[in-house]
Amino acid sequence: MVWDNARTDPDEVQFLRPDPIPRSWPASRTLRDGPSPVTCGQFRDDVLTLARGFVAAGVGRGDRIGLMSSTRYEWTLIDYALWSIGAITVPVYDNSSVEQTQWILADSGAVGCVVETAEHEAMVHDVRQDLPGLRQVWRIDGGDLIALAGQGRTVDDAEVEGRRRAVNGGDVASIVYTSGTTGRPKGCVLTHRGIHCDVLAATEALKELLHPGASTVLFLPLAHAFARLIQVGMVYRRATMVHCPDLAAVPAQLRRYRPTFLLTVPRMLEKAHDKARRRADDGHRGRLFGLAERVAVRYSRALDRRRGPGLLLLRPAHAVFEVLVYRKLRGAFGGRCRMAIVGGAPLGERLGHFFRGAGLTVLEGYGLTETSPALTTNTPSAMRIGTAGRPLAGVQIRVADDGEVLARGPVVFQGYWNNPEATRETFTGDGWLRTGDLGSVDTDGYLRITGRKKEIMVTAAGQTLAPAQIEERIREHPLVSQVMLVGDRRPYVAALVTIDEQAWPRWRAAHELPAVSVGQLRRSPELRGEIQAAIERANATVSHAEQVKTFDILPRDFTEDTGELTPTLKIKREAVQAHYGADIDALYRGH
Known part of the structure; x- marks a missing residue:
């Protein structure tokens, strides 16, 4: 994707880097108000430069490299640089404990690790004696990526090109350790083919959102497979992405960059709704907001009826609240955002109707780390609020007799790293993945998740x-x-x-x-x-x-x-x- 984009549309802006730190990775140019644009051509050059550095450092095909960092441009750059030489990215959440970090690096057999900060570096140093296979640690904010780039000047571009062309769909792209609500994290082995199939299916289903000219501010951790899917989808569709590592800075970044869509989780939408309600209460307009909320929900529910919202009462009331409430609510997301993709957990039906009625359509999907990760999604033209949508192309969904959702398709992972017993347990005898979630499928094929089997x-x-x-x-x-x-x-x-x-x-x-x-x-x-x-x-x-x-x-x-x-x-x-x-x-x- 990176090389194709650079060849076909080199000047399209792929990323905007807010206030880049030169010692982490230099910016090619900076706009007057601060951010540094990275075109498709520049991104390919950055990936190639860092890939040469990893080759010079001895990173081989199939080597596992840990990546412990917040959501930032360098995360994406490292990911693609490793992929381009056939290495395997092993994400580690930037707030992981010492024990979690040690377990992931040890279990994956990582030979190197990229960390973001001195604190991360010290954490890895503290467990280094338990990681005999770990040869090198590079620190992003310590200038180590720039040093790697300098080291890579001795490597010919043709060597990287040969490594890149040798990568095939069946090769492992990443081992993603589940954050998990129970037990010790297990490493999900994801292939290039699985990720590629998922991205193609998801971006086709969501082509109204993901296209050149579209943009988003990504603030979810890239160590999570859901955010990673959007990263790859944005690159594939040549849309523009802004990384935001600090949740506290998200409101300001949304106002600054005015994205066309958002990627989020239900809890964040709940908080946005509650914040709007609190502001109305503080301004003695709580009753007005309550009425606007009821109108939004009724309006959204009416959109699902053949006749739509009534002309006599509902449409005029909605038009009034569009001026008084809804427009201001959307302003908190930058003003241009009219759609959001939500995953990670089921979204409440009333909340889904409220946001759609207020002009922000929330498309709920469903998936697992084990499925690369997306399995189903609602789309702008085919959505049913309260469900997780219908299966993506190539994905099959069925519900077992005990209510567990089962899945099959090219996006399903190979198994758990170093854990054949867990792999056997997660598949049925005829090859269906046990998701661990309970749900139902209606007559139109929409999946509804009702809970976790373990819960x-x-x-x-x-x-x-x-x-x-x-x-x-x-x-x-x-x-x-x-x-x-x-x-x-x-x-x-x-x-x-x-x-x-x-x-x-x-x-x-x-x-x-x-x-x-x-x-x-x-x-x-x-x-x-x-x-x-x-x-x-x-x-x-x-x-x-x-x-x-x-x-x-x-x-x-x-x-x-x-x-x-x-x-x-x-x-x-x-x-x-x-x-x-x-x-x-x-x-x-x-x-």
Whole structure:
């Protein structure tokens, strides 16, 4: 793709580098307001230059090279440079622990590792004695990539060209270790063919989004297969990508670069919605926002009907709120963005309708690291909110008798690195991948995910339930940040609830409570009453046996740093249960 783009459209801007750091990788030129554009031709030259450096450093075909960095231009550059010489990229999340880093580098047999910072370098140094195969470590912000480029001047372009042409579809492109909500990470072996098939199918399905002239600000970690798919799709379609390594800087970058579409996860859309609602409340326009929200949802639902939104009431109301509310909401995403791709976890149906009604169509998809990763997606012309869409070209989906979603196709991985037992367990006898997710497929082929098989709870009374949908309902309350149900082999269902730190000060002041932390007030009647009301609303949507009977408000929110959330903000249930075991036991004391 890189070489084809440079040959056919060398002047198309492939990347915009916000405020590039010269010692990390030099910029060819810089625009007046700061960013450095990288054309297709320049990107090919950068990839070739760094590839020569890796060859000079002794990186061979099939060698595994760790890559531990935040989302930045150099991540993409390193990825393609390694691929172009037949080496294998092994991503490591930039916030991984020492133990996780050691395990991934050791299990993959990495012979080299590129790190971003001095802190990362020190982390690898601390476990170097446990990594006998690790020969070299290069630090991005220490100038090591530039030094590699200098070292590569001794390598002829023809040598890189020969290595590049020797790479075939069956070769391993990457070993991606699942962040996982349970257990030790397993290395998913992804081939060039699998990634290529997935990118071709996904970009064809989403061609209205991915095309020359389209742009996005990528802020999800590239160590995650979902963001990696968009990286390759952007290169393939010659669209423009801006890397943003700092989540706190995302709002400013969206305003600065005004992308045409976004890649995100459900939790971030939930936070965007809650932030808009809080701003309306702070400006004493909460009632107006509530009405605008109801109109957006009704308008979106009407779009799925043959007659569409009614002319008498709904269309005029929608037009009014377009001026008063919706346009400002989209302005937070830069103003040009009218579509978003979401994955990593199911998106709430009401939230999907709200954003579409407000002018930002959210296309939900589904996939796994093991499937390169995309399996299904909604598209602008074929979407059903509340589902994960229909299978991509070449992908087959079926649902087993126990409700587990099974998949088959060229995008499915070869297996887990160094783990034949786990590989055997993840495939059926006739070759279908067990996804571990529960779901259903409707008569039109749309897949709906209802939960994780491992998360299914069976109460002491024998009641089986999937917690995700009830958790989602409780989380709709503006004061709630996270919810995790418990109750497996227990007499009833209970919930652990965390409070949104942004919403807390305003709610606390409105109830004339002292200016203290959640932890100091989590037993207060006012706070417990508020959460009880949210739980009662959720309970009204499920059977009596599935209802949450009691709950505990935790003193702090779940975070990545404490190991309770994955990089895509999904709850690591085992970690939460380990941290709050005593609190969970207290919910069942006396029963």
